[in-house]
Amino acid sequence: MPPELNSRPRLAPGCRLGENNQQRVLLMPERALRLNGPSLEIVTRCDGKHTVQQIVSELQQIYSKAQPKKVEEDILGYLTLLQKERALDFEL
Amino acid sequence: MTTTSNPLALIAELTHRCPLHCVYCSNPLELQSRSNELSTETWSRVFQEAAEFGVLQADFTGGEPLARTDIIDLVRAARAAGLYINLITSGLPLDESKLAALIAAGLDHIQLSFQGAREELANEISGAKSHAHKLRVLEWVKQHRVALTLNFVIHSRNIDKLEDMVALAESSSATRIEFANVQYYGWAFANRENLLPTREQLDQSLGIIKHEQERLEGRIRIEHVVPDYYAKYPKPCMGGWGRKLVLITPSGDALPCHAAKVIPSLSFENVKVRSLREIWEHSAAFQKFRGEDWMQEPCRTCDRREQDFGGCRCQALLLAGDAAATDPVCSLAPLRPKVDAILAGMNAARPAQLFTKPSWLYRPNSA
Numbered sequence: 001m002p003p004e005l006n007s008r009p010r011l012a013p014g015c016r017l018g019e020n021n022q023q024r025v026l027l028m029p030e031r032a033l034r035l036n037g038p039s040l041e042i043v044t045r046c047d048g049k050h051t052v053q054q055i056v057s058e059l060q061q062i063y064s065k066a067q068p069k070k071v072e073e074d075i076l077g078y079l080t081l082l083q084k085e086r087a088l089d090f091e092l
Numbered sequence: 093m094t095t096t097s098n099p100l101a102l103i104a105e106l107t108h109r110c111p112l113h114c115v116y117c118s119n120p121l122e123l124q125s126r127s128n129e130l131s132t133e134t135w136s137r138v139f140q141e142a143a144e145f146g147v148l149q150a151d152f153t154g155g156e157p158l159a160r161t162d163i164i165d166l167v168r169a170a171r172a173a174g175l176y177i178n179l180i181t182s183g184l185p186l187d188e189s190k191l192a193a194l195i196a197a198g199l200d201h202i203q204l205s206f207q208g209a210r211e212e213l214a215n216e217i218s219g220a221k222s223h224a225h226k227l228r229v230l231e232w233v234k235q236h237r238v239a240l241t242l243n244f245v246i247h248s249r250n251i252d253k254l255e256d257m258v259a260l261a262e263s264s265s266a267t268r269i270e271f272a273n274v275q276y277y278g279w280a281f282a283n284r285e286n287l288l289p290t291r292e293q294l295d296q297s298l299g300i301i302k303h304e305q306e307r308l309e310g311r312i313r314i315e316h317v318v319p320d321y322y323a324k325y326p327k328p329c330m331g332g333w334g335r336k337l338v339l340i341t342p343s344g345d346a347l348p349c350h351a352a353k354v355i356p357s358l359s360f361e362n363v364k365v366r367s368l369r370e371i372w373e374h375s376a377a378f379q380k381f382r383g384e385d386w387m388q389e390p391c392r393t394c395d396r397r398e399q400d401f402g403g404c405r406c407q408a409l410l411l412a413g414d415a416a417a418t419d420p421v422c423s424l425a426p427l428r429p430k431v432d433a434i435l436a437g438m439n440a441a442r443p444a445q446l447f448t449k450p451s452w453l454y455r456p457n458s459a
Contacts, residue, residue: 001310012239012267013237013238013239013240013265013267014200014201014238014239014240014267015239016176016200018148018174018176019174020143020146020148020174021146025148027148027149027176027200028239029178029200029201029203029239029241029267029268030149030151030178030201030241032100032148032149032176083310084309084310084313085313086267086268086310086311086312086313
């Protein structure tokens with residue numbers, strides 16, 4: 001199920017940003033995800049303050065050459081993936 | 093020589109001392125004594141070397157890692173080095189203030205082991221009165237913002253109770269459950285006939301796990317490791333020999349996996365005298381089964397060789413008598429009939445045993 005646009009994603013307990021060999025990573029229990037470009041822009045906004053809608057709007061501005069609808073779909077897809085990994089809490 | 097990238101995780105077996113005596117303990121049959129354990133300073137240097145080499149995570153395990161009186165210092169040192177810290181614990185030595193101190197020192201994730209969902213069996217399997225204290229730990233963890241995994245080691249005596257285990261996790265603040273079926277080395281190998289589930293038990297458990305994974309998606313992530321005797325293909329043991337993980341024993345030997353010492357032809361180097369990086373890149377033990385050059389048929393020409401890396405070397409030794417053989421659990425392995433014979437024996441003999449308490453071989457505490 002895709003996240004609701006007015007919810008505020010926040011990194012779940014035990015999930016945090018890290019860096020290694022100039023590579024930003026999302027560290028979580030027993031695993032890590034490499035973060036590049038858009039994925040890093042998304043994860044740094046999962047702070048419990050931005051709503052999903054705000055993340056979408058801000059990235060649509062950053063990636064203004066991409067189709068806005070496509071940016072939104074990609075973000076919702078990525079947030080869903082992080083949710084399945086149990087890396088996010090969604091606060092309303 | 094096969095070149096390789098850096099390891100991603102460091103398994104720090106801090107001690108073999110443990111208040112539990114689990115009948116499937118993954119420690120070797122020969123346990124290290126306290127007097128041989130690495131110092132705080134040496135561990136701190138190893139954490140630093142690991143982080144500089146590109147390691148992301150440290151798994152603090154044992155034995156019971158909290159048996160180390162310097163555990164808070166070790167957590168602080170690993171975190172200062174830049175590592176993500178998983179603590180794999182029985183929870184027995186924890187109290188509220190120690191838990192708070194560990195988290196303040198930088199602990200990221202607690203993996204609490206449970207030997208069952210109910211007191212009687214859990215205590216029987218662990219050979220200690222342990223279960224009630226673990227339930228208290230669950231309540232204390234709720235007061236903190238820290239990741240929690242409940243780890244259940246699964247075998248014939250508790251595989252029918254997965255729903256109770258999930259319910260226990262749901263009553264806690266856990267975001268992950270690990271259902272780890274026993275793998276048969278060391279202590280578990282000695283207790284195999286009392287631990288291996290039947291095919292029917294396994295199939296039923298797979299259905300329950302799938303259902304619970306779907307029901308809890310987004311709330312609790314359920315990870316599951318099948319008992320590889322029942323698998324069609326072997327597990328990619330440790331993600332491949334010397335590819336992703338390095339284990340340091342309590343006395344400082346660097347191993348490619350928990351059980352590697354059972355392979356008699358290997359000798360292991362120690363972090364007291366060489367750096368982690370030198371050992372990883374150059375030691376004969378890490379080179380031995382790295383890459384594909386060592387592989388025999390059918391692995392050597394198999395399409396799956398980059399997925400499972402020939403399976404587990406220790407299991408090949410235990411069951412085939414040759415650490416370079418294809419893991420005999422593989423359906424393509426020449427010795428698969430041996431595993432099938434073990435399973436056939438199990439599945440025929442099981443019913444009568446279910447109602448009697450087995451005579452377990454318990455793992456002792458180390459000196």
